[in-house]
Amino acid sequence: MSEPRQVLRHEDTPHPFAFTRAEVGWTPHLAPLAEDELTERHLDGLVDAGRAKSDYFRLLARDPEVLKARTLVDKDIFYNVAEGLPRAERELAATAASRRNGCVFCASVHSRFAAHYSKRVDDVDRLLEQGVTTELGERWDAIVAASVALTDTPNAFGEGEIARLRAAGLDDLEIADVVHGAAFFNWANRLMLSIGRPVTPAV
Template sequence: MSETITRTTTEAPNSFTQAELGWEAWLEPLPLEELTERHYAGLVDKGRANSPYFRLLVRDPDILGARTRTDNDIFYNEKGGLTRALRELSATAASRTNGCIFCASVHSRFASHYSKRPDDVQRLLDEGTAAPQDDPQWRAVIDASVALTVVPNEFGAENVRALRDAGLDDVAIIDAINGAAFFNWANRLMLSLGEPTPPKA
């Protein structure tokens, strides 16, 4: 049985940022020295053992392995479909909607890196998902992500039409949906297990 741990931070970040935040679990992550080959197989990437979040999830290595392979396929498999920048934008919009400051920080950095448009990404973080975006694809992806995140059945034919009118084909539309849907779930899991910590000095 995992035991709760003492909160070591004095104040969790309370605003959206592209800074690299830390994360603190409210339950005991699996200690590094207790990781077995089965745990490392569940992590998929051994570097994730440095993250308290993944060391918490790896208590069930089979579920984490399936989760991580799904994540990797949605965001890293660029054989056609949506650009990496727009995949990261979909995750950022979902995270901004759900109030997941940590996930929004991670995926907004990726969206800025791959799009080379950090000011547009920052506007999304600062002003919210309704903030003006001049690019029709950005607007359509953000709106679709919000609709899926708030209440999934809010997403409908008009969102698909907007994505298609913005120039996305069926595979790209599926990628936009998958990115938002995955992070709609992932945000809620992370929000229930711990909290972000301030950037390292």
């Protein structure tokens, strides 16, 4: 019989006090695999060897085939930008979903990308600080609203959100990318919030 997985205790580790573009830590509720426990099967599941440094990915590597499928989907949504939505707006969709779900860690990561690729740092910061109803301009407002609808419940997303995206100038491929980015992080937020929590990094 295998030994039970260790449950980690970190009640005294401080939470981040607000949504931010700054670096935020994350700590798991269950012990991830140690780096020296990773086999070729686990490394194949990680896809990128550098992810072996991450507690999050080493925890997900306990099921390496599922992790590999998850990672390849993630990479296709956010890095395959030859057509469809620009990278900045894919990251905006992920940021909006994360802000709505209350995932401080994911919001910090993807807001940094959204700010970097769009150069609209003030708008991204306003989204983090004021929430998903803040006004960011017609196109970004439509992307955020669609992402929020998908995040609340898939049934809340429909013809009205699609019409608003079309009116803001998005074509079919771009609308699909909004859906993919928001839907993926709607799921990813819930996973991260279930198996761990954000922490304020040590100074």
